[in-house]
Amino acid sequence: MDEITATTVVRRFNRAYTQRIGALEDSFLGVGLPLGTARLLFEIGAEPATVQALRARLGLDSGYLSRLLRRLEDDGLVALEPDADDRRRRRVDLTGAGRGRWAELEERAGARARQLLEPLSERHRERLVAALAEADLLVRAATVTFEPVDPGSPPAREAVDRYFADIARRFDFDPAGEPEKDAVLLAPPRGVFLVAVSDGEPVAGGGVRTIDDGVGEVKRMWVHEAWRGAGLGSRLLRLLEDAARALGHHTARLDTNETLTEAIALYERFGYRPIARYGDNPFATHFFEKPLTAPA
Amino acid sequence: MDEITATTVVRRFNRAYTQRIGALEDSFLGVGLPLGTARLLFEIGAEPATVQALRARLGLDSGYLSRLLRRLEDDGLVALEPDADDRRRRRVDLTGAGRGRWAELEERAGARARQLLEPLSERHRERLVAALAEADLLVRAATVTFEPVDPGSPPAREAVDRYFADIARRFDFDPAGEPEKDAVLLAPPRGVFLVAVSDGEPVAGGGVRTIDDGVGEVKRMWVHEAWRGAGLGSRLLRLLEDAARALGHHTARLDTNETLTEAIALYERFGYRPIARYGDNPFATHFFEKPLTAPA
DNA sequence: CCAGTTGTCTGACTAAAGTCAGCTACTTCT
DNA sequence: AGAAGTAGCTGACTTTAGTCAGACAACTGG
Incomplete structure (x- = not known):
């Protein structure tokens, strides 16, 4: 495809x-809250959080956020209380009142969306929704990045657990003890584990361990069901x-x-060739190998 | 389709x-201009215009715009001069400097777009671009409205001219004198002409005239090539x-x-039935009729 | 040619958004 | 226990964005 055209x-x-719907954000106006404040309320309603989590999610200055929260508290819309685990947080x-206000914002945002769809016929509405769903998936996939993490860390553990749960659905599998071994084998300096996180949830992950001098093994490659078909598997394998x-x-x-x-x-597309059984994984039936020349 | 899901x-x-790309607008930052000012510069670069045209395009207050322009002028980025036709304007x-700054903004916006596409494979890139193009067409179509206008007015004339140009490409046709007759026949109180305008350009239009007591004739139904397939024809015919x-x-x-x-x-989908020739249009080969009961 | 209209500008504001340094209470590391 | 770091708050700002009421010059229709 022509780069310029794309x-x-x-x-x-x-x-x-943005011209037509970007005004969408302005739909938060008219409930008596300035836009930034409304967005904050909206975010809290989506999922209660610590102040620092909100700061990260909305990208706000700590002092500024503090003041916005204060204002919402004064208006009786939010309640702040010290975190039991760490009382600085x-x-x-x-x-209750905040929940009411939040429902109002929800309703407005929904009305905005309906208003966009309303002039379209059933057939065109379906096409638009399909196009937006496709774009949504691909945009999310394009903006996610894989980061090396400790295989024992929560996001890595969650990715591996979901991997095991997924394959257990495909064939009879018992992950007994595997996650614990992974936490060692896939950790530096002899291993690597990569995870992509979106909205705080791992959406894809996988690792490499060393099985012999100069020979690495790719393990636990997993992509969240809702994120399949967007090329994350290929990106992960390449990485x-x-x-x-x-x-x-x-x-x-x-x-x-x-x-x-x-x-x-996927492995075949990447140039992996079948080889004889190696190792002692009782659940494996197919074995592949690929020479790692300079990256393509 | 389920309304809620849609x-x-x-x-x-x-x-x-908006979370990922909406920051797109912020990409205008970092060239030393606040966002509003940058957007204005961008708009001027896209097409030089009168102050009032900019005001309409960007929806700004007259005083505010005046000050923004002043600032750009002081920075040596734009030049203002009285319009020869109307020296109030x-x-x-x-x-030259402004053009340089504009190119910078262009480059940034382009980089943003490339950055979104870059992590995707060729195949996924094509899918995303196709989805966005589809969504673009449908969103534009959904947000355009048909307004009754004088058939002699510039947008109506342009719609009719393009209609004639389009059909002349399909069969041997000579519009001699027709536009002038239309301007009378499709005008109130015995006729109506509707046009949908987007970004100052007519994108669809058509009219009704009275040919007999209780009998109306639909004329000059036209949809811009680039806007076909988005249901504008159906909406127009219904209106x-x-x-x-x-x-x-x-x-x-x-x-x-x-x-x-x-x-x-389209006519058949709408329930029009073939009838015998009526009138003296030498270019018509098919004739249709439909009873107008209460709207569906 | 004059009354009314239009296009732009100025002055005088306000609210929202955001920045930065420093402070306090708490936790963690050694 | 003490040092060092972290989470959040406060005070004191600045910039951006926007509104509104005139002022004034240039045009237009009768």
């Missing part, structure tokens, strides 16, 4: 959309190969189960 | 997109039928040429 389409869309939640190279490996291996057909297709 | 998708997309254009009812008609007629197959399909 960015032109993105920019054209941005202009049209404060947890913010909506009061894991880079990581293996950085660990000094000249060869990447991996094993998998015959039921995981999409995974096998 | 609005949910729109809202979900809005959140994700002032025309604004970029200076024209409403207008015919408002003129007191119980029957709608129309003629068309056999080469205009999409139009014929």
Whole structure:
């Protein structure tokens, strides 16, 4: 695809959309709260959080946020209380009145969305919704980044747990003890674990461990169901190969189960070739290897 | 489609997109201009204009805009000069320095778009661009409104001219004298002409005239090539039928040429039935009629 | 040619948004 | 226990964005 055309389409869309719907944010006006305050209330309603979490989510200055919260508290819309675990922290939640105000904001935002769809016929509405859902998935996927993390850390553990849960649905599998071993094997200096997190939730992850001098093994590659089809698997595998190279490996291996057909297709697309069984993974039925030359 | 789900998708997309790209607008920052000022400079660069045109395009207060322009002028980025036609008006254009600054903004906006596409594979990039193009078309179509205008007015004339140009491409057609007749026949109180305008350009239009007591004729239905497939034709025909009812008609007629197959399909979908030739339009080959009962 | 209208500008405001340094209470590390 | 760091708050600002009521010059219709 022509690079110029592609960015032109993105920019054209941005202009049209923000002009028409971007005013969407202004729909928060008219409930007697300035926009920033309304957005904050909205965010708290979506999920009560600590002050610092809100600061991160909204990208606000600490002093500024403090004042906004104070104002919401004075208006009786939110309640702040010290966090039991760390009494420096404060947890913010909506009061009854705040919940009412939040529902109002919800309703307005919903009305905005309905207003956009309303002039369209059923058929065109379906097309728009499908296009937005597709764009949503791809935009999210494009803006997520993979970060190396300690395989014992909560996001990594969650990714691995979900990986096990997913494959247990495909074939008879018992992860007994595996997560604990992973936490060691996939950690530096002999391993790596990468996770992509979106809205605080891991959406894809996987690791590399060293099985022999110069030979790395790709393990636990997983992509959240709702995020499949957006190319995260390919990006992850490419990054894991880079990581293996950085660990000094000249060869990447991996094993998998015959039921995981999409995974096998991905490995084949990436140039992995079937090899004889290695290691002692009782759940693996297929084994692959690929020489790690300079990155493509 | 489930109404709730549809609005949910729109809202979900809005959140994700504005959070990730909406910061897009902030990309105008970092060139030493506040956002509003940068947007103004951008708009002037896109097309030099009078102060009032900018006011309309950006929806700014006259005093406020005046000051913003002053600031840009002081910075040597724009030049203002009285309009030759009406010396109350002032025309604004970029200076050389302004053009440089504008190019910077362009580059930043383009970089933003590229940055969104960059992490995606060719295949996913194509999918995202296609989805955004589709959403763009439908969002524009959904937010455009049809307004009754004098058929002699510039937007109506342009719509009719483009209609003639389009059909002349389909079959041998000579519009001699027609636009002048239209300006009378499609005007109140015996006719109506509707146009939808987007970014100052007509994108769809059409009219109704009275051919007999209680009988109206739909004429000059046209949709801009770039806007086809978004349901504007259906919306327009529905509105024209409403207008015919408002003129007191119980029957709608129309003629068309056999080469205009999409139009014929539209009429049939709307319940028009073929009838014998009426009138003396030498270019028409097919004739249709529909009883106008209460609106669906 | 004059009354009314239009296009732009100025003055005098206000509210919202955001920044920065320093402070206090609490936790963590050694 | 003490030092060092963290979470949040307060005070004192600045900038941006925007409103509104005139003022004034230039145009337009009768």
